[in-house]
Amino acid sequence: MAEKKIKIIVAKPGLDGHDRGAKLLSRIFAEAGMEVVYTGLRQTPEMIVEAALQEDADVVGLSSLSGVHNYFFPKVVELLKAKKLGNVLVVGGGIIPLEDIPTLKKLGIAEIFGPGTSTDTIVGFIKANVKSK
Amino acid sequence: MFSEKDLEKIKAGKKKWSEVTLAKTLSKAPEKKVKTTWSGIPVETLYTPAEIAGLDYESKLGYPGEYPYTRGVQPNMFRGRFWTMRQYAGFGSAKETNARYRYLLGQGQTGLSVAFHLPTQAGYDSDHPLSMGEVGKVGAAIDHIGDMRILFDQIPLDKVTTSMTVNAAATVLLAMYLSVASEQGASWDKVGGTIQNDVLKEIICRGQYIYPPKPTMRLTVDLIEFCQKNVPTWNTISISGYHIRESGSTAAQEIAFTIADGIAYAEACAARGIPVDSFAPRLSFFFNAFTDVLEEVAKFRAARRVWAKIMKDRFKAKDPRSMMLRYHVQTGGVTLTAQQPLNNIVRVALQTLATVLGGNQSLHTNSYDEALCLPTQGAVTVALRTQQIVAEESGACVTVDPLAGSYYVEYLTDKIEAEVEDYIKKIDAMGGTLTAIEQGYIQKEIQNSAYLFQKSIDSGERAYVGVNKYIMEEPPVTDLLRVDMKVGEEKAAELKQWRAKRDKAAWQKALDKLREVSKTDANVMPTVIEAVKAGATVGEVCDVWREIFGQYRPKEFIS
The missing domain is CATH 3.20.20.240 (Methylmalonyl-CoA mutase)
Structure with a gap:
């Protein structure tokens, strides 16, 4: 039986315009056999969670390079839980100080990928940690 | 920049060098895999006047x-x-x-x-x-x-x-x-x-x-x-x-x-x-x-x-x-x-x-x-x-x-x-x-x-120091510059005061004028200056244009 494709929402929360990583990973995820929805820029946490709901996503990937991760990332997790989407794997990346990572993980972000992470590592982590519905 | 005669000589010289001197070295040890600029332009072992033979000094430099x-x-x-x-x-x-x-x-x-x-x-x-x-x-x-x-x-x-x-x-x-x-x-x-x-x-x-x-x-x-x-x-x-x-x-x-x-x-x-x-x-x-x-x-x-x-x-x-x-x-x-x-x-x-x-x-x-x-x-x-x-x-x-x-x-x-x-x-x-x-x-x-x-x-084809080559364990960097979330709350409070303090009639008049001028072909700059002097904020001026011009929503192209 063919394996069900992993569905991932790649999202840019806030006003940050740095989307090189988000677009690059969208292509890499698609090549790795995932179904990818890229939201584009200027997403509120509500918009991202709505996309996850509509698309029946397995994973939400958040990208932020403007220093707003401590606000946006936990907010997305919180809203997902409120919509009973607590099973969705949430990962993040961007310019995120290492010392912020323990708190983000405690708040439900499964992993944070900083600059220089190989794309294989990211794809590998998602495949290993995505929860079956 | 070089005479035809000189160029012929250099071309012949480079050919000989490549076939004899360089070939001897290459037969002993192969070259590295990446032989391009950082942007990927292929680069030769050696450049001579022959590779820039068409360069006319006066017109190009x-x-x-x-x-x-x-x-x-x-x-x-x-x-x-x-x-x-x-x-x-x-x-x-x-x-x-x-x-x-x-x-x-x-x-x-x-x-x-x-x-x-x-x-x-x-x-x-x-x-x-x-x-x-x-x-x-x-x-x-x-x-x-x-x-x-x-x-x-x-x-x-x-x-x-x-x-x-x-x-x-x-x-x-x-x-x-x-x-x-x-x-x-x-x-x-x-x-x-x-x-x-x-x-x-x-x-x-x-x-x-x-x-x-x-x-x-x-x-x-x-x-x-x-x-x-x-x-x-x-x-x-x-x-x-x-x-x-x-x-x-x-x-x-x-x-x-x-x-x-x-x-x-x-x-x-x-x-x-x-x-x-x-x-x-x-x-x-x-x-x-x-x-x-x-x-x-x-x-x-x-x-x-x-x-x-x-x-x-x-x-x-x-x-x-x-x-x-x-x-x-x-x-x-x-x-x-x-x-x-x-x-x-x-x-x-x-x-x-x-x-x-x-x-x-x-x-x-x-x-x-x-x-x-x-x-x-x-x-x-x-x-x-x-x-x-x-x-x-x-x-x-x-x-x-x-x-x-x-x-x-x-x-x-x-x-x-x-x-x-x-x-x-x-x-x-x-x-x-x-x-x-x-x-x-x-x-x-x-x-x-x-x-x-x-x-x-x-793939490691191109080396990046500290990223895919010469990697080492290191302690996380501390003492980073942080901007407090408080700045946002303080700024919001300050804005409230700013809006309360300004001359409401003059502000309204300036924004109305901006709206009218923006609908014509006239240059908006003088009116924008009047508006900001009357206390209009960045968001208020930009909103006037959002109303008239609409907002841009990009198509996303993933390649």
């Missing part, structure tokens, strides 16, 4: 300060005055940023460069829902003319030149700046600086757009036209390749797409009826500098030559200043690594050298901690000192265009020029820059280069 400006736009370059050392800075409140500016000026920095936080750049006030979490984060929170007063407190605007990174909302911020200059008693013909005002690259790659291409271009040209008449030494636009390169383009694509944008602006100004020699001398550019020194030097030289030709042949410019490509450089933010961050000091030093050998007008050097956070004061000081060391100690400034005549650099210059001209032709054939952007052509070309680069790093 010429003399600095003369067409086609390959060797520089000033006759003696840094033997007279160094470039302007201009560090992009801004964070938190206007007051905190003002303190950083005064510190930098005290350390020998020679120009200011304002980083506005994202809400200002996107045309929202600090208390707008979309500003949540962003206030003061990547730049200063400037909502109204009162903030602008604090930002430049005790900084004489007729003495210091200022660069402002704002694009879709450029007219509003320039209106505030000019108004503060007037309050200080500075006359506008003495006020110098640059406003980025390059909305096309926001749509291509930087993301701080507000309005659809046509109306946003109208605002761009309104600003250019207004300054041409009222602020004669202001650089009315900074046509930016920096962000194109940051998004993943090659060196040649950086120049090609920037010049394509430049052509679109020049056409828009011409369509407005402004004579080319009235607007072109105030067009300025902004490029990136990566670590492959020789490729970067060639890139800058090629860019000057291409632009000079375009202004002369295509736009029929007569004034030499119209043909001079003057530019600011920022070292490559995306080249910095979060791993072993001190290594970034070396990268920035090489990038600075590349910039200076390429003949820039101003430069921002990045701080070594910028892959981690906004730069701390100590790191900013090292970055500024890097420029000062290259200026004072490296020997790169003592003669003009010192790498001219290098067989390799001249070959690369020609190669990049040819690639740029090829792209311009393609874009022309598509119907111009706006069409190429609309079809996602430029975006997809950039993304594809970013993808190929990432693949070469992931």
Whole structure:
């Protein structure tokens, strides 16, 4: 039986315009056999969670390079839980100080990928940690 | 530059060398796998006059300060005055940023460069829902003319030149700046600086757009036209390749797409009826500098030559200043690594050298901690000192265009020029820059280069120190610069007071007038100045245009 494709929402929360990583990973995820929805820029946490709901996503990937991760990332997790989407794997990346990572993980972000992470590592982590519905 | 006879001799000599001397070495030890520039241009083992046989000195290189400006736009370059050392800075409140500016000026920095936080750049006030979490984060929170007063407190605007990174909302911020200059008693013909005002690259790659291409271009040209008449030494636009390169383009694509944008602006100004020699001398550019020194030097030289030709042949410019490509450089933010961050000091030093050998007008050097956070004061000081060391100690400034005549650099210059001209032709054939952007052509070309680069790093084919080679365990860096979430709450409270305090009738009248003028073809700048003086905020002015022009929603092109 063919394996069900992993569905991932790649999202840019806030006003940050740095989307090189988000677009690059969208292509890499698609090549790795995932179904990818890229939201584009200027997403509120509500918009991202709505996309996850509509698309029946397995994973939400958040990208932020403007220093707003401590606000946006936990907010997305919180809203997902409120919509009973607590099973969705949430990962993040961007310019995120290492010392912020323990708190983000405690708040439900499964992993944070900083600059220089190989794309294989990211794809590998998602495949290993995505929860079956 | 060489006689036919000499070239024949050199070609024969190189062939013999390749077959005998080189072949012997290659038979013993193979060469490394990557034999390209950082951008992927194939590079040979050796360059000789044979590879640049078609190079005519007088027409392609010429003399600095003369067409086609390959060797520089000033006759003696840094033997007279160094470039302007201009560090992009801004964070938190206007007051905190003002303190950083005064510190930098005290350390020998020679120009200011304002980083506005994202809400200002996107045309929202600090208390707008979309500003949540962003206030003061990547730049200063400037909502109204009162903030602008604090930002430049005790900084004489007729003495210091200022660069402002704002694009879709450029007219509003320039209106505030000019108004503060007037309050200080500075006359506008003495006020110098640059406003980025390059909305096309926001749509291509930087993301701080507000309005659809046509109306946003109208605002761009309104600003250019207004300054041409009222602020004669202001650089009315900074046509930016920096962000194109940051998004993943090659060196040649950086120049090609920037010049394509430049052509679109020049056409828009011409369509407005402004004579080319009235607007072109105030067009300025902004490029990136990566670590492959020789490729970067060639890139800058090629860019000057291409632009000079375009202004002369295509736009029929007569004034030499119209043909001079003057530019600011920022070292490559995306080249910095979060791993072993001190290594970034070396990268920035090489990038600075590349910039200076390429003949820039101003430069921002990045701080070594910028892959981690906004730069701390100590790191900013090292970055500024890097420029000062290259200026004072490296020997790169003592003669003009010192790498001219290098067989390799001249070959690369020609190669990049040819690639740029090829792209311009393609874009022309598509119907111009706006069409190429609309079809996602430029975006997809950039993304594809970013993808190929990432693949070469992931596979280890290309080495990146500290990232895929020479990796080591290291403790996390602490003492990062942080902007408190409190800045947002404080700014929201301050805005509330600002709105309560202003003369409501005068404010309403100014915004109504702006709405009326914006619906006509008249230049909006004088009315924007009236509005900001009456206390209108960035968000309020931009909302007037959102209502009339609509908002831009990009199509996403993933390639």
